[in-house]
Every structure is written in structure tokens, then in C-alpha cells.
Amino acid sequence: MQNKNVQFIDWGLLDYQEAWDKQEAVFADTLAIKHDNRIHATALATPNYLIFTEHPHVYTLGKSGHAEYLLLDEEGLKAKEANFYKINRGGDITYHGPGQIVGYPIIDLDNFFTDIHLYLRTLEEAVIRTCADYGITAGRYEGFTGVWIDADNEKARKICAMGVRASRWVTMHGFAFNVNTDLNYFNHIIPCGIDDKDVTSLERELNRKLPIEEVKQKLKTHIADLFGMQLQ
Numbered sequence: 001m002q003n004k005n006v007q008f009i010d011w012g013l014l015d016y017q018e019a020w021d022k023q024e025a026v027f028a029d030t031l032a033i034k035h036d037n038r039i040h041a042t043a044l045a046t047p048n049y050l051i052f053t054e055h056p057h058v059y060t061l062g063k064s065g066h067a068e069y070l071l072l073d074e075e076g077l078k079a080k081e082a083n084f085y086k087i088n089r090g091g092d093i094t095y096h097g098p099g100q101i102v103g104y105p106i107i108d109l110d111n112f113f114t115d116i117h118l119y120l121r122t123l124e125e126a127v128i129r130t131c132a133d134y135g136i137t138a139g140r141y142e143g144f145t146g147v148w149i150d151a152d153n154e155k156a157r158k159i160c161a162m163g164v165r166a167s168r169w170v171t172m173h174g175f176a177f178n179v180n181t182d183l184n185y186f187n188h189i190i191p192c193g194i195d196d197k198d199v200t201s202l203e204r205e206l207n208r209k210l211p212i213e214e215v216k217q218k219l220k221t222h223i224a225d226l227f228g229m230q231l232q
Contacts, residue, residue: 002111003045006229008220011053016060016085016096019053019104026106027172034108034168046108046170050223050231052216053104055096057082059189062163065092069190080188089173091145091163093189099180099203101216105223109169112227116166120145123175126222127160130177133218136205141197147177149200157198159205177219178202180209 011019026049033046059070059082070084070093077084096102109119124140127147131138138159141151147160160177178201186199202210224231 003048003108004111004228004230005232006048006050006107006224006227007232009049009051010216011051013054013056013098016055016058016083019055019102020085020087023051023104023106023172027167027170030106030108030170031168034110034170046111048107048111048229049105050220050229051104051106052220053102054098054100055102057095057097057185059084059093059095060089061086061093062089062091063087064090066190069093070188071190072188076188080185082185087173089163089165091161094161094163094176095185095189096176097181097185099178099182099201099212101177101179101212101219103174103177103219103223104172105174106170106172107227109166109171112229114169116164119166119171120162120164122226123162123223124160126219126226127175127177129222129226130215130219131159131202134202134206134210136202146175149205155198157200159200159202177215179212179215 030046033044037044124147128138138147138149139151141148145162146158149157149159160175162175164171164173180203181201183199
């Protein structure tokens with residue numbers, strides 16, 4: 001039985017480790033329901049969650065990433081008031097910080113479609129449409145995940161990074177969409193291992209700060225529409 005109801009939760013500004021722990025708990029609970037359904041031949045609906053948050057300054061490294069892409073040592077991290085974590089998502093190193101919408105969809109793709117490639121492209125499309133709401137033409141950069149501005153020329157710059165984990169079609173981790181982000185923090189990493197492309201934000205592209213709650217509302221509406229979710 002497919003369950004397209006999705007509980008939307010905004011954690012606000014939350015420490016990365018605390019958010020990771022909360023994600024892991026929700027993820028484990030969902031997997032437990034799927035396991036029980038299979039073992040006991042029951043058909044309990046698995047829940048779905050769309051979680052938004054912001055983090056204090058932090059760098060995270062995916063399981064297949066390169067630690068040398070972090071250009072700060074321990075003292076440098078302290079000076080920037082930033083933390084560093086190795087985590088269990090795909091992708092390489094990235095930055096999270098205030099003014100950035102971090103999205104953690106913890107959904108059972110059996111409720112929607114069982115295709116990780118399509119899942120990533122659908123999340124990208126939601127960000128692309130949100131950019132379009134502000135008059136910004138965004139798109140994809142061939143060979144890479146995420147959302148880019150001017151992806152077809154040498155001025156390509158990334159506005160949204162992605163890295164996900166999935167088990168038994170249940171997802172966790174997600175995307176980081178730069179809205180009013182302090183882009184200087186990206187100078188201390190090789191973002192996602194790409195050293196010849198720039199990083200940008202809505203604020204930089206529009207030369208003004210955006211009301212982040214307004215951007216969140218547009219983004220979650222696009223995600224819900226594209227996935228056919230019923231947000232709760």
C-alpha cells in the first residue's frame with residue numbers, strides 16, 4: 001500500500017550532529033516497519049518526512065570523499081567556528097551554514113517510485129523551479145549532481161549540492177540550497193571535489209537577501225507537486 005502523505009518538519013537552526021542523530025532515528029524506525037512488513041507479511045504504511053533545517057558552520061565529507069579537499073586544519077576550523085564530520089552519504093565534501101536551506105527527505109521510495117536517479121533529478125527540478133520563481137535560470141551540469149547556474153559555459157557555478165543515502169528504498173541526507181549563505185566558507189574546501197567551478201547563492205545572483213521562509217515555502221511546494229506528495 002503506497003502512502004503519499006508526508007509530514008513536513010522545520011527543525012530551524014540545529015547542530016549538525018544532533019540533526020544527524022535525529023535523522024538516523026527516523027530512518028531506522030522506517031526501516032524497522034519495512035522489515036516487520038516483510039517478515040510478518042503485514043502491510044503497515046511506512047511514514048514519509050520532508051525535513052528542512054539550517055546548520056551552524058560545518059563541513060561534511062561523504063563516504064567516498066577525499067579528506068584532502070578540506071583545506072583547513074584543526075586550528076583553522078576553530079578559527080572559523082566550524083565543525084567537520086565524516087558521514088555516510090554519497091558525494092564528496094561540502095559546507096553547511098546559516099542562510100542555507102538543508103533538506104532531508106526521509107521517504108520510502110516504494111511509496112513513490114523506486115529509482116534513485118529519478119529521485120535525485122526530481123529534487124534538482126524542485127530547486128530549478130524555485131530559482132525560476134526568482135527569475136533565475138538554473139539547470140544541471142552534465143556528469144554531476146546538484147543545480148547550477150550557467151551550466152553550459154565556463155562561468156558555471158553551483159547553487160545547490162546533493163548527497164543521499166538509501167537503504168531498502170528509504171532515503172536520508174539530501175540537499176543544501178544556498179539562499180543567503182556566506183560563500184566565503186567555500187574557499188576553505190574543494191566543493192564536491194570540483195576545483196575549477198564557482199559556488200553561488202540566490203543572494204549573490206540577485207544582489208539582495210531573500211526572506212528564507214518565503215523560499216522554503218516555494219521549495220517545499222515544488223517538491224510536493226513533483227513527487228505527488230500530500231504534505232501534512
